[in-house]
């Protein structure tokens with residue numbers, strides 16, 4: 529019995545989605561005081577995206593997880609200008625982001641061949657440094673596989689995305705009464721009685737102008753690209769980022785979010801979407817929800833309320849609209865079921881399309897034969 533489990537463990541238990549490594553640029557070469565010669569620059573450390581790589585492979589191949597580039601050559605009578613030290617290249621998988629240990633982003637590898645310098649080599653000794661070389665940069669860096677989840681939460685700050693995720697799953701994201709509480713994406717797993725699991729990504733709040741990289745901007749929207757479906761979350765009573773910013777009703781918030789996604793990448797809007805109308809425990813929530821439903825029945829009829837530049841080309845057709853309250857848990861179970869249903873429907877549709885395509889290709893090959 530135990531043996532049966534081993535291959536499974538080997539297959540799934542070895543997956544890692546982040547890795548910390550030590551990198552150091554090479555030291556510069558010595559200068560030559562007597563003849564004014566300059567030492568070579570130390571080599572740099574690069575991370576280069578390659579197909580077929582995984583973080584696990586890097587970890588296995590380099591158990592010490594230390595990557596040090598070559599030292600620059602000393603200046604000599606034969607070669608007054610010392611040669612550059614050898615660069616060190618770390619081959620990494622496509623789809624990772626690279627950060628300093630304090631979370632500052634160094635770069636991203638989005639396609640094969642992308643490369644990012646993670647530690648510069650030191651300068652060679654020269655007249656300005658009294659012919660003494662300098663050391664290369666040394667640091668710990670972190671490589672993270674970019675988030676892939678079934679559903680991504682999309683909403684303005686403070687809408688209650690993290691609160692909802694904490695009610696839907698066992699995740700414990702930070703929740704607070706100020707915008708931008710969530711600074712980095714977090715995944716919660718929704719568990720169902722038949723052991724099906726659905727991953728939902730809590731993402732930083734979006735702001736107007738996110739497509740221009742305002743707020744958390746692109747960093748956040750990139751993650752949305754990698755989810756199967758979108759779950760819009762709005763505060764039924766509306767939203768105001770600051771006293772200076774305009775107040776937005778729930779309906780306006782939905783249209784503005786749509787516009788941001790459209791401006792960033794219109795294909796995002798072809799993903800199936802659901803809407804959770806949150807904070808239904810607040811005063812007048814019922815009336816506001818009714819009004820919102822009327823507006824969503826014919827969104828275009830209300831577009832004149834929006835400035836032209838924030839009016840989306842097409843409204844989102846939500847597969848499910850669920851009124852909820854993360855505070856009282858009202859509607860949470862229904863939302864969980866709707867998320868499941870929506871993903872199952874998408875799977876069925878894709879399977880059906882696949883089946884039809886197969887059938888069609890079979891038909892055409894049969895016709896060719898006869």
Ligand SMILES: Nc1nc2c(ncn2[C@@H]2O[C@H](COP(=O)(O)OP(=O)(O)OP(=O)(O)O)[C@@H](O)[C@H]2O)c(=O)[nH]1
Nearest residue numbers: 685686687688689690691704708709710733854855
């Ligand atoms: N009354 C009420 N308050 C809620 C509800 N859901 C969330 N809140 C409150 O709204 C505030 C924001 O909640 P968060 O879950 O942090 O909101 P968020 O959308 O994750 O915000 P960011 O991470 O900043 O984008 C907190 O004070 C929550 O307690 C709700 O259903 N009813």
Ligand SMILES: [Mg+2]
Nearest residue numbers: 689690709710
């Ligand atoms: Mg949050």
